[in-house]
Amino acid sequence: MVRTATLAPTLVALSLASAALAGCAATTTPPTADPSPRPSANQGQSPRASELDDETGIPEGYVDVGHGTYVPAGGPGCETPAYIHIGSMSAEVTGKIVDLGARDFAAGTVGFDDAGNIVSYTVAPGDVATVIGERLCIYNGISLALLNHTRDVHPDQVLRLDPDPAVAWVPYYNPDDAGEGFQQIPYQEAIEAMGRAADAGKVETMRAIWTDTLKAMFTDPAVIDRIQKALDSGDLGVLSQMFS
Known part of the structure; x- marks a missing residue:
């Protein structure tokens, strides 16, 4: 998986995502071609300016999923898909996640918060990220593993679906x-080791991994300082989102 989306509204127009939903390209304003490769088998074309709705500015047949990104409208029960936005030090899921029902390759269990919103998904054996995305109405479900700091989803993994955009x-x-x-x-x-330590509540282990291994791999002083402060605070809620 490759990082393909950010939170800035002025990014490139074509943000490709999961082929599991519509097999079409996401687009932003203004609609221009994206020069970078994307992890999708179906590379669509950006709508022409003449195809934009005069009142909303949204391409016909597309919906706004936030941060200047448009994706094709989904099917019944999924008219406005959710979308995983990932930036250099940020992550957010916009739109409403809905459960369209268990199916082959997406037979896991959803978790809810007190308000009834889906906030997690426990992976079942044989589950595939793109099909989980299809089940949960997440347009770019292929990014679920990346969002949760792993290369692939695996059985019994609890996927976080509600990252706080204010947390690194x-x-x-x-x-x-x-x-x-x-x-x-x-x-x-090292990132995966940090995630396992966060899940186990072992802040001291995380601090040791950071000091002995991970810190030297960063060069931006602002990023190093932000991570260091989170580790110094020992807030597992923050540290879990940062690494798990």
């Missing part, structure tokens, strides 16, 4: 400013 989210594949030749595997192993 540490990139899984590499720091945003990583240079050429950056060693991704040791970095990802």
